[in-house]
Amino acid sequence: MRKKIYWSTDPGNKVTFARRTLSYLSLKVREEQFRIFIESIKPRRGMKILDMGVTPVEDLIDSNFFEKRYPYKEDILAASVEDCHKLKQIYPRIRFKKVEPHSNFPFRSLQFDIAVSWATLEHTGTRRTQSLFLKELARVAKKVFVTTPNRNLFYEPHSGLLFVHWLPNRYFRKICKLLGKDFWGDINNLNPLSSKDVQNILPIKKKFEIRSYKMFGILSSHVLIIKNDAK
Numbered sequence: 001m002r003k004k005i006y007w008s009t010d011p012g013n014k015v016t017f018a019r020r021t022l023s024y025l026s027l028k029v030r031e032e033q034f035r036i037f038i039e040s041i042k043p044r045r046g047m048k049i050l051d052m053g054v055t056p057v058e059d060l061i062d063s064n065f066f067e068k069r070y071p072y073k074e075d076i077l078a079a080s081v082e083d084c085h086k087l088k089q090i091y092p093r094i095r096f097k098k099v100e101p102h103s104n105f106p107f108r109s110l111q112f113d114i115a116v117s118w119a120t121l122e123h124t125g126t127r128r129t130q131s132l133f134l135k136e137l138a139r140v141a142k143k144v145f146v147t148t149p150n151r152n153l154f155y156e157p158h159s160g161l162l163f164v165h166w167l168p169n170r171y172f173r174k175i176c177k178l179l180g181k182d183f184w185g186d187i188n189n190l191n192p193l194s195s196k197d198v199q200n201i202l203p204i205k206k207k208f209e210i211r212s213y214k215m216f217g218i219l220s221s222h223v224l225i226i227k228n229d230a231k
Helices: 017-041 065-069 085-089 127-140 169-178 195-201
Strands: 049-052 076-080 095-098 112-118 141-149 209-215 219-228
Touching: 017 065, 017 112, 017 141, 017 209, 017 219, 049 127, 065 076, 065 112, 085 095, 112 127, 127 141, 127 195, 127 219, 195 209, 195 219
Parallel strands: 049 076, 049 112, 076 095, 112 141
Antiparallel strands: 141 219, 209 219
């Protein structure tokens, strides 16, 4: 049986100088998004939080940013399609759970006060399974905070390509494979979204707010998806 290749195990996803440099920019962006998270969701000690989409390998400074940054680590359950049990040595107060991709979450309805997901939605498959991902976040938590890179930005941060991701997805995937970026050419690993794409897949539109995050106050680099039942 062929072993499943994940982001952390794909030989094509090596940490290059460019990736390491961009991770410092990503860290600044995530710090600003974390501030928006605090202001919009208003988390407190004791609130149970699900973080969907952690990575087992912390080879970049922005890896598992939320686990590093959030002060009440004992309130976090971090989930991933990869085995992250080794992270317990780094974050002993955080619980970790492996989940199946493209499927319902193994959690009870409203088991958590808050569900967060940082730049993971674009890795959850087709538009149908991306919609399921958002639906499940809303099912298991009262409040939801999701970020995803904006497809409308000229630069696609995973493949490192310029403008090509603006083409219909089937052409983008073909070009990725022609350039030897097979992992990113698989829709199960990368399916970029614009604000309009997010609007089209929202499971319960009236409960979600879509915001455009502008890097440096100019470039619309990310889409923020927020559900706050406390409003």
